[in-house]
Amino acid sequence: MTRYIIRRGLQSIVLVFITTLIAFSIYQIAPGGPLQFLDDDPTSSSVDKVRLERLYGLDRAVPIQYAAWLTGEDWMPQTEAWRSGQCLNNPAKCSRGIVRLDFGRSFSFKGESVIGLIAERIPATFTLGFASLVLSMAVGIPLGIIAAYTRGRWPDNTIRAVTVLINTVPDWWLGLLLLIILGGYLGVVPLGGMYTIGDGSIPDRLHHLALPAVIGATGGWIGISRILRFEILDVLSLDYVRTARAKGLSRWGVVTRHVLRNALMPFVTGLGGIFLIFLSGSLLLELVFSWPGMGRLFITAVNARDYPLMMALFVISSFLGIMGLLFVDILYSFVDPRVRYGRRA
Amino acid sequence: MFSGPTSRRMTLVGVLLIFTLAVAACGSPATAPTAADEGAAGEAPAAAPEATAAPAEEATPADEDASNQVVQESSASQGRVAAGETVTSDEDVTTPRDPALQGGEYRSVATSDFVNFHPYLTTDTASSAARAQVYANGLLRLDENTLEYIPNMAESYSISDDGLTFTFKLRQGMQWSDGEPITAQDFKWTFDQANNPDNGFPYRSQLDFITSYEALDDYTLEVKIDEVYAPALGQISGLITPLPKHVWENLDWSDPETNPEINNPTVTSGPYTLQEWKREQYAIYAASDSYWYKGRPNISQQIDEIVPDQDIAYQKLKSGESDTGTITPENLEEARNLDNVTVYEWWPAAASWSYIGLNMRDGYPTSDVHVRRGINYAIDKELLTDEVMLGQAKRLCSVFPETSWAYTPDVECYPYDPAKAIAEFEMAGYTYDEASNTMLTPAGEPLTLRLFFGPNTSQTRELIAVTVQDFLRQIGVDAEIQALEWASFLEALDAAEPEWDMFVGGWRATIEPHIMYTIWAEDSIPDLNSVAYINKDVEALFDEAGKSYDTEFRKEKYAEIQQIISDEAPYVFLFFQKAWSGQNNRVQGIQPTPLGIGWNFEDWYIRADAGQ
Numbered sequence: 001m002t003r004y005i006i007r008r009g010l011q012s013i014v015l016v017f018i019t020t021l022i023a024f025s026i027y028q029i030a031p032g033g034p035l036q037f038l039d040d041d042p043t044s045s046s047v048d049k050v051r052l053e054r055l056y057g058l059d060r061a062v063p064i065q066y067a068a069w070l071t072g073e074d075w076m077p078q079t080e081a082w083r084s085g086q087c088l089n090n091p092a093k094c095s096r097g098i099v100r101l102d103f104g105r106s107f108s109f110k111g112e113s114v115i116g117l118i119a120e121r122i123p124a125t126f127t128l129g130f131a132s133l134v135l136s137m138a139v140g141i142p143l144g145i146i147a148a149y150t151r152g153r154w155p156d157n158t159i160r161a162v163t164v165l166i167n168t169v170p171d172w173w174l175g176l177l178l179l180i181i182l183g184g185y186l187g188v189v190p191l192g193g194m195y196t197i198g199d200g201s202i203p204d205r206l207h208h209l210a211l212p213a214v215i216g217a218t219g220g221w222i223g224i225s226r227i228l229r230f231e232i233l234d235v236l237s238l239d240y241v242r243t244a245r246a247k248g249l250s251r252w253g254v255v256t257r258h259v260l261r262n263a264l265m266p267f268v269t270g271l272g273g274i275f276l277i278f279l280s281g282s283l284l285l286e287l288v289f290s291w292p293g294m295g296r297l298f299i300t301a302v303n304a305r306d307y308p309l310m311m312a313l314f315v316i317s318s319f320l321g322i323m324g325l326l327f328v329d330i331l332y333s334f335v336d337p338r339v340r341y342g343r344r345a
Numbered sequence: 346m347f348s349g350p351t352s353r354r355m356t357l358v359g360v361l362l363i364f365t366l367a368v369a370a371c372g373s374p375a376t377a378p379t380a381a382d383e384g385a386a387g388e389a390p391a392a393a394p395e396a397t398a399a400p401a402e403e404a405t406p407a408d409e410d411a412s413n414q415v416v417q418e419s420s421a422s423q424g425r426v427a428a429g430e431t432v433t434s435d436e437d438v439t440t441p442r443d444p445a446l447q448g449g450e451y452r453s454v455a456t457s458d459f460v461n462f463h464p465y466l467t468t469d470t471a472s473s474a475a476r477a478q479v480y481a482n483g484l485l486r487l488d489e490n491t492l493e494y495i496p497n498m499a500e501s502y503s504i505s506d507d508g509l510t511f512t513f514k515l516r517q518g519m520q521w522s523d524g525e526p527i528t529a530q531d532f533k534w535t536f537d538q539a540n541n542p543d544n545g546f547p548y549r550s551q552l553d554f555i556t557s558y559e560a561l562d563d564y565t566l567e568v569k570i571d572e573v574y575a576p577a578l579g580q581i582s583g584l585i586t587p588l589p590k591h592v593w594e595n596l597d598w599s600d601p602e603t604n605p606e607i608n609n610p611t612v613t614s615g616p617y618t619l620q621e622w623k624r625e626q627y628a629i630y631a632a633s634d635s636y637w638y639k640g641r642p643n644i645s646q647q648i649d650e651i652v653p654d655q656d657i658a659y660q661k662l663k664s665g666e667s668d669t670g671t672i673t674p675e676n677l678e679e680a681r682n683l684d685n686v687t688v689y690e691w692w693p694a695a696a697s698w699s700y701i702g703l704n705m706r707d708g709y710p711t712s713d714v715h716v717r718r719g720i721n722y723a724i725d726k727e728l729l730t731d732e733v734m735l736g737q738a739k740r741l742c743s744v745f746p747e748t749s750w751a752y753t754p755d756v757e758c759y760p761y762d763p764a765k766a767i768a769e770f771e772m773a774g775y776t777y778d779e780a781s782n783t784m785l786t787p788a789g790e791p792l793t794l795r796l797f798f799g800p801n802t803s804q805t806r807e808l809i810a811v812t813v814q815d816f817l818r819q820i821g822v823d824a825e826i827q828a829l830e831w832a833s834f835l836e837a838l839d840a841a842e843p844e845w846d847m848f849v850g851g852w853r854a855t856i857e858p859h860i861m862y863t864i865w866a867e868d869s870i871p872d873l874n875s876v877a878y879i880n881k882d883v884e885a886l887f888d889e890a891g892k893s894y895d896t897e898f899r900k901e902k903y904a905e906i907q908q909i910i911s912d913e914a915p916y917v918f919l920f921f922q923k924a925w926s927g928q929n930n931r932v933q934g935i936q937p938t939p940l941g942i943g944w945n946f947e948d949w950y951i952r953a954d955a956g957q
Contacts, residue, residue, distance in 0.1 A: 032832025037468060038547065039835060039872045042855075042863040045550040046872070055545050089543045093600070105602075110466040112601050112608075120624060176656060184660035191661050197627050197648055287653045292625035296653065305832070 005326060012322040016315065017070075020098075023314045024066050027307055034058065034107040034305045056107065057084025069104065069311060072097030103312040108304035114312045117297060124194060125293035128285075131213035136220025143221065144228025145255070151233060163222040172284035175215040179288065182211065192290035212289040216282060224267075231263035268331055428573075428894055431503035434496035438516065441640040442948065447632075449951025451644045451932065454652040454667045458625050463607045464586040465539045465546040466599055476586065478630050478647070481527075481614040481637060484513050484566070485582035489938040489945070492694055492750070492856060494578055498527075498637065499566075502582075508573045508894055511581055513566040519637035521589045522613045527637070529560035531587040534594065539585070544598050551584060558585075573892045575899060576857040587614070616642045616947045625651055642947035643934070662686060668929040674735050674805075680927050687935075690925040692739070694939035696746040698921035699805070699851045701796075701813060702876045704843055705915055710786070710794060711846050717914040718759070719769035720847075724816045725761035730920040733808040738920040743907045744861060746921035748939060750896075751858035753904035756911040766820050777821055784821035793823040798849035799834030806849045809919065813847075839871040848875070854921070858903055862887040865910070878915040 035052055038044045053059040057068065064082060074094035076082040087094035096102035103114040143163070147156045166174075183191040189211045190196065195204050235241060236259060244254050283295035294313065301309040459471040462479055476482075486497040496502060499513035519527040536558045539546045546552075554577065557569040568581050589612045596604040606612070610619060614637070617630035630647040634640065652658040655671040662670025665685055672680045672688065681688045703711040703720065710716050730738050742758040745751045767777045767784075774787040784792040796813065798806045807828065814824040824847070829837055838848060855861065864873045865883055883906055890902035910916075926942055928935060934949040935942050 030832070031830075031836040036832060036835060039839065042852075042860055042873055043551060044548050048547055048550045051542055051549065052545065052547060055543070085543070086545075108460070110460055110463065110601065111599055112461075117624075176654065179657060180660055183657075184664060187664065191664065191666060192652060192654075192657050193650070194626065197629070197650065288657065290626075290650075290652045290654070290657065292623070292651075296625060 016318045028062050032305050055085035070097055071099055104308035106306055106309045108306040114308050121294045121297050131209055132216030135213050135217035140221045140224025143225035147229040148232035166218050167222045171215050172288050175288045227267050235259045235263045428504050428508035429506040433501035438638050442643055446643045446950035448645050450646045452648045452667045453669045454650050454658045454661055456653050458651045461607050462610045468547050478617040479610050479613040479615040480586050482586040489940045509570050511568045515564045520635045522635050528563040529566045531590045532585050533560040534590040535588045536585050538598050575891045576859050643950040662927055668932050672927045674737055685930055686927045688925055688927045689937045689942050691937040692748050693924045694748050694856050695854050696748050696921040697853045698741050698746055699919045701917035702848045702850045704846050705877045709846055713773045715769045715773035719766045721759035721914050721917050722762045722766035723820045726919055729812050733805055738922045741918040741921045744910050746854050751903035753907050756907050763820055782821045794846040796824045796826050796847045797845040799831045800828050809849050838875045859891045876915045883909055
């Protein structure tokens with residue numbers, strides 16, 4: 001299994017680099033650029049744009065820019081075609097490339113280290129993502145079980161109808177509506193933010209977290225309850241369940257010891273993906289709730305065509321994706337002892 | 346806290362009082378021409394008895410129209426900049442503000458966070474606002490009523506007879522927050538850094554007109570230019586925000602990783618000092634005791650919170666959680682009726698205006714002047730202004746909005762007249778088929794024009810596009826609307842062979858009319874001059890006007906320019922916008938002027954009976 005994980009890991013890393021090449025090219029081809037803001041500004045001249053392109057190395061051929069991003073520019077020939085103006089002026093400002101874990105400096109944040117900007121945002125996004133995930137499972141799993149056991153009757157129908165209804169409404173819109181009603185008119189929840197400025201105690205943070213976490217969780221309800229309902233119904237129809245009941249086990253005992261364990265297995269597979277979605281941050285929810293997370297950073301990066309920042313976010317989310325899938329594979333083998341890797345004979 | 350310099354300043358104020366009174370009577374308070382400076386033509390008057398601050402600047406206009414009137418009159422009666430003249434400040438800047446008004450906390454919200462405090466790296470408005478809290482700027486500043494430049498950090502300035510040398514005397518006693526004096530060396534050093542091409546100042550070309558920038562001694566700056574340039578005085582006095590040389594010269598100019606002053610300035614000159622900044626969350630500022638202009642500002646602490654969603658920002662204003670908040674045009678009426686909020690409204694001197702750009706390139710239907718005039722007559726701009734802007738804008742007739750001193754009312758405004766519109770199209774060889782309500786091209790095809798726009802959050806551009814489409818339909822012209830994401834829109838505008846005939850555009854006017862030259866210059870095609878307007882006469886007139894300090898002469902030139910451009914109709918001018926801001930009633934001392942409300946922020950105060 002260790003060998004399997006290593007092999008999968010290496011494959012995935014190669015895959016990440018191929019995707020970065022594609023992402024880098026797409027970002028460059030997309031209309032606009034980091035210096036477009038100078039175009040429609042009557043107080044600037046084209047001389048400024050040319051000078052800044054040189055300084056940031058945007059005037060170099062795209063493959064060279066990619067090579068510099070990947071492997072750094074400090075080893076490149078000391079010519080304008082290969083190095084950015086910054087790097088030629090001051091060797092300390094040469095990028096060292098992503099292979100040496102240098103994600104570079106942000107354009108839109110004017111030289112701020114990209115990795116620092118992302119690190120600043122991670123706690124906020126993870127807090128909200130984790131809380132949403134817990135809430136979506138805490139509600140979704142019971143809903144799925146209830147729906148399965150009351151199949152075709154009103155609780156099942158109600159659960160299905162309501163979750164579909166919630167899912168058809170965009171979460172940011174629901175969030176905005178509830179925030180204006182509960183926060184603006186009734187004053188029971190704060191109007192966004194992570195904590196009260198100057199407070200920041202645990203109860204205060206939980207108070208701020210409650211509504212965005214619930215709204216973030218709603219997206220998971222339908223998926224979790226539907227998958228679980230389907231799986232439970234599937235397992236319930238199996239012979240061993242009937243046997244267990246026939247042997248005199250209580251209904252609840254059958255559910256917890258036989259049905260859930262088996263029904264949860266395929267569910268865990270999907271969890272990796274769900275986990276990732278929650279961790280990468282919801283762009284619009286973060287906007288509505290003034291939540292200082294990665295989603296907002298991504299919007300800033302895209303709007304400003306901040307290539308280093310966009311690429312770093314891209315690499316990190318790809319990396320998280322791979323980790324999520326590996327995690328699922330490992331978890332899977334624990335849930336189902338029949339699953340073993342690398343023993344193909 | 347100002348014990349040292351106060352006595353000197355008071356004498357100066359006394360010296361200048363006589364002139365203030367005389368000039369105040371003419372309606373122009375602060376720019377009193379005197380001869381207190383060296384190299385000036387006149388002689389210094391005898392010392393007058395102790396004086397208090399001149400009250401002339403209290404004259405707040407009763408309404409917006411009156412304020413425009415004031416602007417126009419004063420600029421007409423008094424030249425703005427004159428070669429061979431010295432202007433010295435008569436303003437008392439050392440008497441501290443009333444202690445009874447001091448204290449309290451002001452909470453505001455912004456939809457986007459600033460990047461950092463560096464004056465020569467950032468380009469966003471949020472960063473300029475944050476910077477203004479901690480760094481004092483402006484050798485001169487605009488008078489909020491007359492819109493003339495008056496001494497600010499410089500106590501006097503003089504212009505040589507040839508109009509090419511500007512000498513500024515800095516006020517003595519201005520201090521950095523660490524107690525070091527603010528000197529001409531700080532200005533000079535900052536200029537040198539900004540002017541270094543390797544230092545990445547995005548607008549470095551704005552400094553190109555300056556040929557030398559020297560500190561003659563600690564309190565004298567001499568700036569030279571090589572030809573008369575009308576905006577020179579304003580630009581010289583505003584472009585350099587001095588940074589503390591004694592702190593910064595040992596640090597990297599532009600690297601926030603090694604220069605902590607960029608993100609967390611500790612030695613500052615502004616009305617406030619930074620207490621804490623959490624990116625994308627909030628920034629907290631505390632009043633600075635060492636601020637040069639009348640000392641400590643009234644409001645002791647400011648908390649600026651980042652609230653990206655404007656509806657939530659408005660809720661914060663409504664609930665009193667914040668003292669200010671975004672008010673969209675749709676919310677304006679409700680906001681005016683809120684019990685706890687006052688909405689301040691003004692017509693800004695630098696107004697934003699909207700237009701339809703018409704493609705002047707050969708081969709496009711709009712390259713024909715009659716077609717362009719026809720389109721102008723076909724659109725009811727009054728109705729459009731009302732429908733799109735809900736009354737929060739005024740009809741625009743010319744390149745310069747009414748609030749600009751360069752505006753002339755003597756231009757063809759193209760009133761709504763469908764019959765005239767059809768007549769103009771017929772002059773261009775088109776035929777109007779009344780039965781089918783179709784405009785036929787000379788080739789006999791129905792005319793279709795392509796109208797592009799880039800959507801914005803408040804939907805105004807979209808509304809403009811569909812309204813224009815409606816009006817054109819009434820004279821049988823089909824407008825095909827295309828909405829593009831902003832970056833794609835700009836790219837489509839600047840394409841070598843554009844796929845549009847018309848686009849919805851907007852500019853923010855500048856107080857200095859010369860800056861708008863670039864949007865009509867052939868050199869700016871296609872970036873700023875997207876419609877490809879080419880008229881050498883207009884360029885020559887802009888050149889002439891830009892090479893004179895004589896306001897009357899410049900007004901004549903700008904009037905001519907406006908007439909030519911109106912006649913050739915490269916744009917359909919639509920409207921210019923009003924500005925407004927909602928503030929909680931507990932915040933007092935706010936006076937809207939053509940410069941807005943922020944100009945006297947340090948004098949705002951929190952009403953004593955208001956709860957926190």
